[in-house]
Amino acid sequence: MNYLLRGIGVVAAVGAVSVLAFSLPSGDARGDGGGHALPKLTHKNWQQECASCHIAYAPAFLPKASWRRLMGGLDQHFGENASLDPATQADILRFLEANAADSGNSRMGGRVMQGVNLNEAPLRITETRWFVRKHDEVSRATWSRKSIGSAANCAACHRQAEQGVFDEDTVRIPK
Amino acid sequence: MIKHMVCSGLAILGMASAMAGAADSPASLMAQYAQQAGVPVSALAAPRGAALYRTEHAGRNGQAVSCAGCHTANPTQVGRTRVGKRIEPLAPAANPQRFTDAAKVEKWFRRNCQDVLQRECSAQEKGDFIAWLSQVK
Numbered sequence: 001m002n003y004l005l006r007g008i009g010v011v012a013a014v015g016a017v018s019v020l021a022f023s024l025p026s027g028d029a030r031g032d033g034g035g036h037a038l039p040k041l042t043h044k045n046w047q048q049e050c051a052s053c054h055i056a057y058a059p060a061f062l063p064k065a066s067w068r069r070l071m072g073g074l075d076q077h078f079g080e081n082a083s084l085d086p087a088t089q090a091d092i093l094r095f096l097e098a099n100a101a102d103s104g105n106s107r108m109g110g111r112v113m114q115g116v117n118l119n120e121a122p123l124r125i126t127e128t129r130w131f132v133r134k135h136d137e138v139s140r141a142t143w144s145r146k147s148i149g150s151a152a153n154c155a156a157c158h159r160q161a162e163q164g165v166f167d168e169d170t171v172r173i174p175k
Numbered sequence: 176m177i178k179h180m181v182c183s184g185l186a187i188l189g190m191a192s193a194m195a196g197a198a199d200s201p202a203s204l205m206a207q208y209a210q211q212a213g214v215p216v217s218a219l220a221a222p223r224g225a226a227l228y229r230t231e232h233a234g235r236n237g238q239a240v241s242c243a244g245c246h247t248a249n250p251t252q253v254g255r256t257r258v259g260k261r262i263e264p265l266a267p268a269a270n271p272q273r274f275t276d277a278a279k280v281e282k283w284f285r286r287n288c289q290d291v292l293q294r295e296c297s298a299q300e301k302g303d304f305i306a307w308l309s310q311v312k
Binding site: 079149 | 287
């Protein structure tokens with residue numbers, strides 16, 4: 001009997017915790033800090049599933065059409081298998097679309113959109129015209145330095161990329 | 176009635192702890208994989224796990240790929256993804272977080288075996304792999 005009561009207590013506690021966990025707001029935008037920083041976004045599945053191989057790229061770096069294309073092909077994701085269960089995949093896509101470059105939620109997104117040809121739905125941030133223009137002073141030899149490896153390795157140069165900060169003061173190109 | 180409540184309570188608890196990922200350990204996962212493979216745990220072989228870890232295969236684009244490629248030759252060391260992000264060590268001796276969440280372990284076996292071997296790993300292979308990593312000091 002004692003065990004039974006204790007069991008029920010634990011179940012109730014676990015239940016309460018999971019209700020709390022599921023009711024946390026996801027993807028709440030809190031302004032974009034004057035245009036150079038990105039809105040601070042929190043979304044459990046996105047942060048957990050899209051940040052193990054690289055930083056969680058901000059949704060404002062690509063339009064909705066790109067995110068739909070990208071999320072539809074996770075089993076062949078730039079040569080790697082990044083597949084997810086369907087529910088998690090759908091949940092992340094909803095979040096990405098709601099905060100995409102063409103969602104009107106950030107000034108960064110607006111600037112990205114100026115260079116995007118909408119019927120192309122680019123899969124890479126690093127191939128958008130906006131990205132190429134912002135990085136025109138970085139030479140080809142620099143991109144392929146061993147300490148950087150790939151243009152997709154934003155955090156190699158943008159020391160606060162994981163926090164969504166990309167301004168000039170936080171850039172340091174490694175040797 | 177009471178028995179029924181206890182049972183469903185336990186079932187919910189089981190689900191909750193699977194979600195929290197706290198209930199699994201390298202030993203419990205080895206037992207599960209051995210059972211799936213239909214062999215006793217004692218039939219899991221660390222040397223086969225080590226070979227799985229180190230053997231190079233032709234990847235999708237023809238380049239040689241192996242588990243060690245990202246997780247490094249020594250699994251107590253920090254690895255790197257293709258994009259250059261840090262991967263915490265895979266051996267439980269260096270990283271007690273490893274093999275404590277069955278869903279996470281399954282997800283990465285599915286992805287990484289597909290990438291390296293171009294197929295899923297069998298239950299026996301997964302068991303061998305954990306058997307080896309658990310004894311790496």
